[in-house]
Structure formats: C-alpha cells, structure tokens
Amino acid sequence: MLKIKDLRVSYGKLKVLKGVNLEIKEGECLGVIGESGTGKTTLALSIMRLVDEDSSASLEGEIFFQEKNLMEMDEEMIRKIRWNSISIVFQNKEDALNPVHTILDQVKEPIMENGGESKKEATEKAIHLLSQVGLASRCIKAYPHQLSEGEKQRSLLAMALANDPEVLILDEPVSSLDTTSKADMITKIKRLSRGYSVLVVTHDISTVAKLTDRVAVLYGGRIVELASTPLLLSNPRHPYTRGLLRSYPNMTTTKDLQGMKGRMQPVEKGCPFYPRCTQVVDVCKRKNPELQKIGERFLACHRGGILPFLKVKNLTKYFDSFRAVDSVCLTLYEGETLGLVGESGAGKTTLAKSIMGLFHSEGEIYLEGEKVGERDKKFYKTVQMIFQNPRESLSHRLNVLEAVREPLDIYKIGSFRQRSQKVEQTLTEVELPSDEEFLDRYPHHLSGGEIQRVVIARALVLDPKLLIADEPTSFLDASIQAKIVRLLLNLQEKRGLGLLFITHDIALARKVSDRLVVMLKGKIVEEGPTPQILSSPSHPYTRNLLRVAPTLT
C-alpha cells in the first residue's frame, strides 16, 4: 500500500532520517517505535509531504503510494492525496485543533473540501464519526478548549477518518492521555482502524504491543530492527531494542528497570548506536550496518544483533558413574542475565565449574563464537566467577588491596601504579571506599556485604565480559542482597556485563534475569524469556517451583 524507499530528511545540517526503508501492507498495522529525537514524527510528516513546510527541510528518497511516487507529485496533487488517501491523527498537544472553530466544523471541513457532499450530508457524516469515536453529543458543537484531553484526541481521530482514507497515520495517538483514557482510546482505534492500512508512530511500547502487527525500531534516523510485534517484544535482538524494553515499565517484564549507557547522540559515521553499544567492534564506527533479513526479522547490526556470548553444547559431567550434568545446552547473550534456577543438587554449581574449567567435562563450549579448549589467560580475562561463600573465596592473609590486585599481578597487567589505580577505580565501581584505611583491612574486619563486594571487585578488575555468579547472595541478609543485586545490574547496564546468575530462589531470579533456565537432576527442563516462563511454565517442576516460591500473602 505504502512503500518508503531510502527516505532521507534533514533540517539544515541536522540529518534526521538517514535512509529509511519501510513498507505498509494493505490492511496491516505497522508500528514505529522511537524515543524523542529519533525522527519518528519527521517520518510521519514526510509521508504526507508535510516536512516540506519547513523551509530548511530537504527530502530525498521515494515514497510510493499505490505505485505512485509521492515525492514527484506537485503541490496540487499532494493536496488531493492528503486526507482523501492518507490522513493523520496528530498527537493532541498544544493546539492540534484550531481553537476558534467548533469540533464539528473542523471535522466537517475536509469532507466539504473534498466536494461531492452537500453541507447537510457533510454535517451528518461528521456527527456520525464523532459519535463513533464516542464523543458525547454536548461536545460536538463545543470548542476545543471546552473538551478534555481524551475528547480532543478522539475528535482528532474522527477527523482523520472523515474522508475514508486508505492509509491512516497515528502520531503518538495516546501519549497525552492518562492510563484509563489511554486504554479506552486504544480500543477505539483498534475498532475503527480495521480495514485501514495503519502506521502508528510512538515511543510507547504498550501502544505498539496492543495495536500493531509488525513493528520497526527507529534509532538515530535509521531502522535498526523490524519484526512481527510479538517476536520483537519477547525476543529483541538489537542491543537498542533490548535496552528500550528493559527501561520500559510494564506489567510483563519482571526484571528490574535498567537503562542504557550514555545518551542519544548524533553519529556522523557508522552504526547510530555505537556510542552506547556494549558489544561495539571497530567496523561499527566506520560503517553503518544495513538492515538485513536474519531469520524472521530484519536487523541492522554488524554482529548480527546481540551476540551469543557463551554457548554450551551437550555438556556432560560424570562423577564416577553419576551424571551430575546431563547434556546441557544453553546460550547466554551479550549483556544479558541468564538465570539458572534449580534446587541444590540439580547440578548448577557443577555446570558452572565445568564451564570455568575447574572440572573436566565432555561437550563443547563456545565463547564469542570460538570454541574453547584449554582455559587460558584469555578465557579467564573474559569470564570470571564468584562463589557462594565469599569468605571462603578470599584468602584471609591478603588485605583488600592485595586481594583485588592479585589477578592483575598474576596476569602482569600494567605497572604497579596502574594496578593500584585500577584497584581503586574498581572498588569505587562496586561502591566501596578506596582510602588507605579500607585498603589495609583484612577479610575478618569486613561485613558480609563488604566481602561480597570485594569479591566482585576482584572478579571485575580484569574487565571480564561475563560473570558467573553462583548463589552470590545466599549468605547475605535480604537488605544487603538487594544492594548486591542492584550493583550487578548496574554493572550490566554500564559495561554490558553478561551474568550467569545461579540461584535456587526463583523469586530472586525473576527480578534479575532476562531469560531463565530451569535445571533438574542435571538436565535443563525449561528455557525461555523470564516473563514467559513465569506466566506459562510448561514443566511440572517449574510450576512447583513457582507454587512454593515466597509470597507475602
């Protein structure tokens, strides 16, 4: 129905859209998600050729509507397309409606302009539309300022439908509304937009979830990911999409809210997301990744989206004839938390230690796509582990400084001064003091929470990309546990740290994990996105775990 090809829009020197390709199929509802400043409103206005109104704007590319290129049309032709074929529901902000004309007049206006209808017919049609969107009859002849936000937004919807367009564009159709009117509005849109080809442009993910069939994610003037809505929302593959979903408060996600590192900034060259990406490589800064079809989705990323960081294939570990770990397969993606849940004796720790190479095991392990043989220095610089009992993992003969510095000493990284600096920096990062007095303390002078932080600092001092945390908080009080967990999530946000979070406590796992793996008797019985496993567990064991999990009622 509508095909956008390599659309580029800039205002003066500011490039807003940098080559957008999109297609709206007949009768489908396509969403475009983007935060403010990503160019989503520009996209909506470009389709109606309304950006031209800004004299500093320049437009390139092609927009085909029913095989006709809108970009080549003259002012008069485009005027006929507007509203009759493509109309838009503007966001109800400031004065989207003219303050000096009544609602009825404004809805009627395009109908009359279109010709064909008599004044009476136009009035009847407008009233019909307004009552369809549920506007009370007292509002119909009212002026915009006499209406509530919700009523105004509904009038805008009625207005957009006035000339039975083929394509309906909705620009932030509900973001000016409170939650109740929002839900109401979404139902109305859903009902009334049936049969139209719809483009919804918004920053509100739940609107997209409720309205759209497919969704495109816009960042820095480019589409970075495009997929069917359920797929994209449950399993985002672009680092930005994942970050966006993680930071969006909703009732589905159980993991704590997380942000993204840095902030949006214009990028001259390369991937628009690279300043904030935690898996950036050289080529990202040089070349912009094209949007490519990968499986059932389109993705623009040099590394094929979020990297499968650690892959375990058929890992099996025997203790004599007892199979402690039984052909386990799992994948941990860059910067995500994979929660490994199971009761004690399920083989969780054995699995972790096998990955670390502390046990000899069968099966294959891949790190960043490369097969891991002997665990060498490089491996341990990338993967670190923290153990259940922090007191046991710190030598009581080393003070804080020495304990945290030890890995650097072993790997002979940097000069002595640099090492000390690194230690101080890392201690600050785990929110510990780094003064002389503290550096000089021995483990028995530290509290449980402090020891665990020192252990984390020790693990982080080598800047690993993956941390295997085996029940890292089971020895701590709840209040300290909360802080340690928060700390780990913050580190994840900042460094893109991957976490294999091993716990017996599914209530805790749900707050930290993007995905969950449930282990029983050495086998993995269930794996998937956390919300999905929690809401519809398939294995009886998982259901049981959920049933006995702590609640407050």
Added chain:
Amino acid sequence: MNLKRKITNYGIAFLIILSLNFLLPRLMPGTPLTAIYGEEVLVQMTPEFKASLIKRFALDEPLYKQFIFYIFSLFRGDLGYSYYQSGSVFQIILAHLPWTFLLVGFSLILSTIGGIILGIESGWRRGKITDKAILTGMMTLSGFPSFFMGIMLLLFFAVNLGLFPLQGARTPYADIYGIWLVLDVVKHFILPLAALVLVEVSGCYLLTRNTMIMTLRKSFILTAKAKGLPDKKVRYRHAGRNSLLPVVTRTGIKLGTAVTGALFIEIIFSYPGVGNLIYSSLLMRDYPVLQGTLLMVAIFVLAANFFVDLIYKKLDPRVQNAY
C-alpha cells in the same frame, strides 16, 4: 461574565465619568461660572445674562440638586452654551460629528481591512520578496507623523497638481444637490482620508503580520495543511482568523479615540470635524464646548470597549471562560 454584570459595570463607569464632568468645574477656585466660562467672558457679560446662566445651571441650589439638574439637562441633550459660538454646545458638536465619523470611520475600516489583508499575505510569505517589499514600505510609512503625511499630500495633490480642493468638507456656498453634492463631498474627503489611511495602515499591518507569523507556528496550521485544504483556506480560515484577535482589540481602542483621532489631519485640511472643533475651542478657551466634547469622547471610548468585548467573544470562544 454574564451580560448583566457587564452592563452594570459599564453603567458605573459611565456614572463616574458624568460625575467628574459635573464636579470638576465646580471644584475649581472661584465661582463655577468663572470656571465654566473664564474671567474675560464673565466681565463682558451683562448682569441679566449672568443671572440667566446661573438659573440655567441651577448654580444657586445645593450641590445634589445641581447634580440632578445637570443629569436631567444632559438627557435633554443640553451640554451647555457656548458664548463664543453663541449656540448650544450639543448643537455645535452635532454639527461637527458627522464629518469626523465619515472621515475616521472610513479610514478605520480601510486601514484595518487593508492592514489585515496585507499582514496575512505578508506573514504567510515570510522572508519572500513580496513580504520584504511590503514590510519595507510599511516600516517607512509608520515613520511618518500624520500631520506630515497630510501636508505632503496636500502640497502634492492639491497645491501642485490641483487635483483636489485645498480645504473644507465641501465647496462653500455651492448650490448643488444630489449626486453632485456627494461627489463634491467625496472630492474633499479623499485627501484627508488617504493621509489617515496611510498613517494608520502600517500599525495594523505590522500587528497582523507579527501575530500571523506566530500563528503559523501553531500545530493546527499543520493539521489544516494535512487536511489537504487549499492554501487560501489555511491562510484565512485557520491562520488569519486566529491572528485577528489582537487586531480587533487595537481597532477597538482606535474606535474609542475616533472622535479625536483625526485631530491633526482635520486641522491641516480645515476639515470641519470634532478635531477641528477641539482645536478652535482650545484657541478661544471655549470651555463649555471642550467639556462637552470630552464627555462625548469618554462615552465613545466606553461604547467602543463594550463593542470590542462583544466581538471578541464571537471571534475567540475561549474568552468566555477566560474571565
């Protein structure tokens, strides 16, 4: 605010004006008669005439009776008596009023409509050559004081080219009727009218252009364009209509001073309007006439305000709630 309250308010304002007009001469030092007519006139008066005047204003009665008397005579259209022009002040003002109305009324209408249209068109084409040309022209015009403009026009068109009469509102003692009379009046009235319009139009234009530019940035303009409306409708029905409000206020205020607005022009063209009347009464210190005119002006200002209020409501539905 409802109409009743509004009318009451205007009524109160009106009463205050009346009282001031009544009190001021009576509060001045000396007898009220001196204050009303001035020393010199009084000296020339015969005692009988003086007595008749005292009786006329009821000056020998207590103040409240004087006031009642004053109000009553006002309603009878009695604004006093001009000794200089030997006639009732009311009659004198009435003789001048139509000319002023004619002149100021037309100039206000023309300059407002012209200013609005030019302002809308110019604001719409902001930055384009047409806009720049109009803007420059208007800026130049706005620099001219009205008397200067009047003199220029007079010198050029009347004195040099002899196209128009030099002064007056019609040819004196000419025995003409009907269409010829109208033509004669028009001929006399074109130059002062042109001078006034030229001076006034720039203010209205600049205001409209400014508001127009602000209005064009509003979102509803984008809505109107998106609706596929032709430019003209976007420009007038949506942008223009919303840019009208400050202009209406301005015109309303102008309307209030209509009676005195053309003072300089009337003097230059010896146009027999109220402005000229004020001028000559000032010269002769004809206080009763001055006082009467001032009262008239005050009433006009009030009426104009009332009128603007009413129109404003029609133009901007938000005003009803804005009080």
